[in-house]
Amino acid sequence: xxxxxxxxxxxxxxxxxxxxxxxxxxxxxxxxxxxxxxxxxxxxxxxxxxxxxxxxxxxxxxxxxxxxxxxxxxxxxxxxxxxxxxxxxxxxxxxxxxxxxxxxxxxxxxxxxxxxxxxxxxxxxxxxxxxxxxxxxxxxxxxxxxxxxxxxxxxxxxxxxxxxxxxxxxxxxxxxxxxxxxxxxxxxxxxxxxxxxxxx
Amino acid sequence: xxxxxxxxxxxxxxxxxxxxxxxxxxxxxxxxxxxxxxxxxxxxxxxxxxxxxxxxxxxxxxxxxxxxxxxxxxxxxxxxxxxxxxxxxxxxxx
Amino acid sequence: xxxxxxxxxxxxxxxxxxxxxxxxxxxxxxxxxxxxxxxxxxxxxxxxxxxxxxxxxxxxxxxxxxxxxxxxxxxxxxxxxxxxxxxxxxxxxxxxxxxxxxxxxxxxxxxxxxxxxxxxxxxxxxxxxxxxxxxxxxxxxxxxxxxxxxxxxxxxxxxxxxxxxxxxxxxxxxxxxxxxxxxxxxxxxxxxxxxxxxxxxxxxxxxxxxxxxxxxxxxxxxxxxxxxxxxxxxxxxxxxxxxxxxxxxxxxxxxxxxxxxxxxxxxxxxxxxxxxxxxxxxxxxxxxxxxxxxxxxxxxxxxxxxxxxxxxxxxxxxxxxxxxxxxxxxxxxxxxxxxxxxxxxxxxxxxxxxxxxxxxxxxxxxxxxxxxxxxxxxxxxxxxxxxxxxxxxxxxxxxxxxxxxxxxxxxxxxxxxxxxxxxxxxxxxxxxxxxxxxxxxxxxxxxxxxxxxxxxxxxxxxxxxxxxxxxxxxxxxxxxxxxxxxxxxxxxxxxxxxxxxxxxxxxxxxxxxxxxxxxxxxxxxxxxxxxxxxx
Numbered sequence: 001x002x003x004x005x006x007x008x009x010x011x012x013x014x015x016x017x018x019x020x021x022x023x024x025x026x027x028x029x030x031x032x033x034x035x036x037x038x039x040x041x042x043x044x045x046x047x048x049x050x051x052x053x054x055x056x057x058x059x060x061x062x063x064x065x066x067x068x069x070x071x072x073x074x075x076x077x078x079x080x081x082x083x084x085x086x087x088x089x090x091x092x093x094x095x096x097x098x099x100x101x102x103x104x105x106x107x108x109x110x111x112x113x114x115x116x117x118x119x120x121x122x123x124x125x126x127x128x129x130x131x132x133x134x135x136x137x138x139x140x141x142x143x144x145x146x147x148x149x150x151x152x153x154x155x156x157x158x159x160x161x162x163x164x165x166x167x168x169x170x171x172x173x174x175x176x177x178x179x180x181x182x183x184x185x186x187x188x189x190x191x192x193x194x195x196x197x198x199x200x
Numbered sequence: 201x202x203x204x205x206x207x208x209x210x211x212x213x214x215x216x217x218x219x220x221x222x223x224x225x226x227x228x229x230x231x232x233x234x235x236x237x238x239x240x241x242x243x244x245x246x247x248x249x250x251x252x253x254x255x256x257x258x259x260x261x262x263x264x265x266x267x268x269x270x271x272x273x274x275x276x277x278x279x280x281x282x283x284x285x286x287x288x289x290x291x292x293x294x
Numbered sequence: 295x296x297x298x299x300x301x302x303x304x305x306x307x308x309x310x311x312x313x314x315x316x317x318x319x320x321x322x323x324x325x326x327x328x329x330x331x332x333x334x335x336x337x338x339x340x341x342x343x344x345x346x347x348x349x350x351x352x353x354x355x356x357x358x359x360x361x362x363x364x365x366x367x368x369x370x371x372x373x374x375x376x377x378x379x380x381x382x383x384x385x386x387x388x389x390x391x392x393x394x395x396x397x398x399x400x401x402x403x404x405x406x407x408x409x410x411x412x413x414x415x416x417x418x419x420x421x422x423x424x425x426x427x428x429x430x431x432x433x434x435x436x437x438x439x440x441x442x443x444x445x446x447x448x449x450x451x452x453x454x455x456x457x458x459x460x461x462x463x464x465x466x467x468x469x470x471x472x473x474x475x476x477x478x479x480x481x482x483x484x485x486x487x488x489x490x491x492x493x494x495x496x497x498x499x500x501x502x503x504x505x506x507x508x509x510x511x512x513x514x515x516x517x518x519x520x521x522x523x524x525x526x527x528x529x530x531x532x533x534x535x536x537x538x539x540x541x542x543x544x545x546x547x548x549x550x551x552x553x554x555x556x557x558x559x560x561x562x563x564x565x566x567x568x569x570x571x572x573x574x575x576x577x578x579x580x581x582x583x584x585x586x587x588x589x590x591x592x593x594x595x596x597x598x599x600x601x602x603x604x605x606x607x608x609x610x611x612x613x614x615x616x617x618x619x620x621x622x623x624x625x626x627x628x629x630x631x632x633x634x635x636x637x638x639x640x641x642x643x644x645x646x647x648x649x650x651x652x653x654x655x656x657x658x659x660x661x662x663x664x665x666x667x668x669x670x671x672x673x674x675x676x677x678x679x680x681x682x683x684x685x686x687x688x689x690x691x692x693x694x695x696x697x698x699x700x701x702x703x704x705x706x707x708x709x710x711x712x713x714x715x716x717x718x719x720x721x722x723x724x725x726x727x728x729x730x731x732x733x734x735x736x737x738x739x740x741x742x743x744x745x746x747x748x749x750x751x752x753x754x755x756x757x758x759x760x761x762x763x764x765x766x767x768x769x770x771x772x773x774x775x776x777x778x779x780x781x782x783x784x785x786x787x788x789x790x791x792x793x794x795x796x797x798x799x800x801x802x803x804x805x806x807x808x809x810x811x812x813x814x815x816x817x818x819x820x821x822x823x824x825x826x827x828x829x
Contacts (some may be wrong), residue, residue, distance in 0.1 A: 029515035119527035128536025135528040194244035198232040293608035
């Protein structure tokens with residue numbers, strides 16, 4: 001057993017921010033790859049981007065923005081000792097996160113039906129620029145979707161703790177931390193959206 | 201650390217920011233339908249940057265935290281920019 | 295004196311907690327026990343890696359096949375590199391001495407996140423296990439070198455996925471350790487210990503923590519991209535699909551260069567502690583030492599291209615990276631100057647750790663100078679991928695981190711174990727180790743300069759004599775290592791009991807018993823003076 005420690009919320013929050021930095025750097029590697037291949041294949045990227053559905057992308061962007069709002073508001077609700085409202089807001093956040101994933105599933109489904117996916121011979125025939133664009137598209141949105149799933153699980157755990165009153169108006173740093181993680185997932189999408197859908 | 205617990209952001213603030221973020225999103229979509237050449241993408245990215253600033257400052261609470269956090273975030277962003285720039289230094293000049 | 299102080303608290307080694315036997319170790323969240331878990335794992339892997347090296351050197355004692363064929367040699371140098379880099383020198387000093395000493399040196403009872411600390415060790419074990427799996431599963435062990443260069447790494451039949459994924463998991467262990475240490479230093483310094491009253495070893499762990507945090511994720515994503523290449527043929531680094539293999543190198547070295555600063559900064563921190571203590575004089579230029587450490591970490595982030603000078607980068611990239619590489623040598627030189635100046639007019643106590651520190655300065659400087667040679671574009675054309683490079687990095691990493699590790703082991707051994715080691719055998723081991731080291735790696739500078747390539751299991755007859763000398767050096771080194779390790783273990787039983795402060799050190803670890811109690815301090819100290827208060 002280690003020494004007993006008193007609760008240090010600032011340490012907890014600092015730890016979460018540092019973890020967010022690692023996530024930013026993690027995605028940064030992919031942004032580097034994107035920058036290089038976009039620079040080398042401007043036309044192909046421009047044309048491939050037109051094949052993505054701007055309406056679905058926009059709706060997904062707004063879904064995530066709303067979900068960020070609701071989880072931020074849930075902290076206020078908890079601070080105001082409004083447990084029910086906090087849980088409702090968190091529930092909306094989770095619902096919106098799942099909605100995002102469902103949209104993504106259909107979006108990807110469309111591409112895969114046309115035999116556009118990493119490693120597909122049809123894609124290879126379309127040319128190197130397309131291979132790189134779609135490789136990056138699937139990898140980056142896929143990795144992002146994985147982080148959404150992780151975020152939803154994290155938020156789910158936090159919701160359970162709120163129900164059991166382990167997180168309340170006096171001790172809510174874990175809710176704040178789950179919010180921070182969720183906002184990061186939102187931030188990444190704020191950049192993915194223009195880079196894949198709006199470079200037309 | 202004490203003012204942390206006492207500082208409660210009103211619901212209204214979050215909803216105003218959301219409205220702004222949605223407006224910015226729709227603006228960037230509209231802008232890219234109009235062809236502005238190379239500036240289209242730059243504009244979309246600048247708007248993305250503005251949206252991020254609001255998410256970081258209000259949703260992620262940076263505006264109300266110890267300045268150390270904002271400085272670290274800026275530092276990390278600058279580091280990312282430097283790495284991308286130096287890598288592109290290779291590709292731009294081949 | 296209060297009643298409490300007359301009842302001796304059990305040391306962290308004797309402490310009986312919730313769990314018994316081996317579980318009291320592998321389920322412990324005590325930073326001191328976790329440090330020893332790491333020490334045990336890292337030493338074991340070091341011996342495995344060293345044995346691989348010994349066998350490789352034996353293969354190279356003569357041209358042609360000696361004891362293994364070319365494919366086996368490729369697998370050997372790959373595993374040797376993966377183990378030494380990812381499982382030994384990167385975790386090395388932070389995981390062992392950082393874990394044990396950091397909380398104590400800043401006056402804390404543990405790190406900020408003790409359970410995360412234990413989890414980091416579990417990740418370490420999982421990572422190395424995956425690497426071991428890659429040796430025995432599938433179509434043969436990896437043969438790409440520890441650098442996993444594309445496109446070979448996604449075309450080779452060798453079992454890459456467990457090895458690559460093992461490295462990924464090890465990276466997480468490193469990230470979480472860095473994160474833990476950063477928060478610990480920000481939040482848990484004892485009252486009165488301002489940043490500029492913190493000793494130098496914690497400062498190096500601080501700079502290292504930022505590098506672990508901000509560089510490791512990049513290799514994480516790069517390794518995932520290799521997995522995507524191998525499994526999905528995604529095309530990022532495959533020229534036939536439009537990818538650029540050079541981009542892999544950029545991404546790989548963007549982490550792996552800062553990684554060498556993860557290796558060397560804590561080593562430099564340990565050396566600062568040792569030199570200060572055995573000179574009985576405060577460190578010369580404390581503020582410059584702190585600034586240098588931060589500068590090395592910062593500038594070190596921007597020099598990665600010097601591993602790629604002959605790969606086909608643009609001219610602009612070439613001279614930018616070369617210039618920055620020369621720049622990063624400056625803070626290191628400041629540190630060497632300050633170490634020597636600390637010794638000057640100090641009251642030197644010649645003990646085993648101090649000998650290690652002096653040996654460190656010697657080999658580190660040779661390694662450093664050879665780095666400047668390699669950093670010069672024109673010279674690099676001739677020396678890249680030759681044994682000159684092998685000599686350079688062994689002098690600076692093995693000589694640097696390795697020597698500092700052994701110095702740190704002998705310096706903090708009394709504190710960690712509560713015993714004194716046998717000085718005579720420690721010094722004999724050191725001398726053999728040092729002589730073996732120079733004999734093993736010294737000739738490689740000459741061999742490389744003359745054109746002997748690296749990572750080849752065969753060579754031209756003209757390089758034969760140098761290789762014989764080098765291989766004999768490996769035997770001397772290995773025996774020295776054996777004596778050192780045996781001495782450390784046998785002194786656990788037979789060693790004299792160690793006092794709280796056997797060396798006359800001034801940092802906080804020397805104010806508590808050897809070995810320390812579980813919670814380190816009865817009362818958190820109030821700090822009023824600087825860390826090296828020798829008056």
